[in-house]
């Protein structure tokens with residue numbers, strides 16, 4: 137028996153299973169279409185339900201596929217089912233190939249239509265003007281901390297936070313030509329990427345090569361593709377889109393380099409069973425003020441997953457605290473804590489509650 141003929145019974149079984157999978161996926165899609173008709177002109181995207189589906193799938197899985205692998209597959213199946221109800225348009229900081237686009241596709245799947253914007257400001261504005269359904273915006277990085285511009289935009293936007301995406305970020309050193317540092321004038325990247333790779337750059341880059349911050353890593357890749365004397369730090373996706381050679385891979389200083397993104401739209405999300413609430417609290421910069429603000433949360437046993445302070449841009453010596461807590465603002469214990477907080481703070485804005493990232 138030749139090796140290939142030994143494969144035959146397995147391949148026949150796989151063909152049969154694939155047929156069943158197609159029938160079952162279409163059966164699933166018919167239910168999604170029926171749900172879409174029942175929703176009518178209402179909101180079709182339901183982040184809490186999607187998180188519950190993915191969590192259930194992971195718990196149900198017995199392998200050999202990993203829990204992450206089945207969740208990724210179902211992410212795409214749900215994305216296609218949702219597109220049958222109504223295709224979604226997602227605004228992101230472009231151009232094509234940014235980590236923000238990767239985050240948008242990780243969260244919404246490949247059936248969603250992604251629209252590149254010049255700035256994070258523009259991407260929020262597009263959704264505010266209802267020219268896109270949702271926006272994905274970077275909010276913090278494990279190496280470099282918060283993305284200040286996004287935090288500033290959260291203060292005034294009428295949009296609601298309805299999801300989060302956590303993405304492992306790998307940076308590559310890219311050029312048109314397959315040589316390392318000869319004839320190199322500059323390396324372009326987003327300021328955060330330059331910071332995330334600063335040790336690698338200091339160790340490897342000749343002193344005469346300047347580091348230039350541009351609006352995104354994908355923009356850097358686009359520029360490097362037009363100029364052989366320029367290199368870029370960008371993602372694998374950007375390397376492929378702009379046909380650049382990978383001179384050095386994974387040059388980020390911190391191997392667990394991770395960026396967290398928020399998803400914003402016009403809707404509030406109902407509790408999924410494992411949620412976070414994001415809020416902004418403002419208070420004068422007085423001694424003891426921090427304790428005064430945190431106390432109502434601590435007393436009710438609410439855990440904080442983020443606490444970031446930024447000077448208010450409008451009032452001198454006033455601070456804004458960006459706080460993420462575990463739980464949904466609809467839960468009575470969180471409502472009680474927020475009521476106390478409202479009495480103590482000068483201003484409080486609940487940005488939204490959303491399922492903790494599953495993928």
Ligand SMILES: O=C(O)C(=O)C[C@]1(C(=O)O)C=C[C@@H](O)C=C1
Pocket residue numbers: 168171172180181182183185186189213214215217218221
């Ligand atoms: O349950 C729903 O509301 C659906 O529309 C179905 C479905 C799915 O494919 O499972 C699709 C889109 C929603 O975002 C959530 C779930």
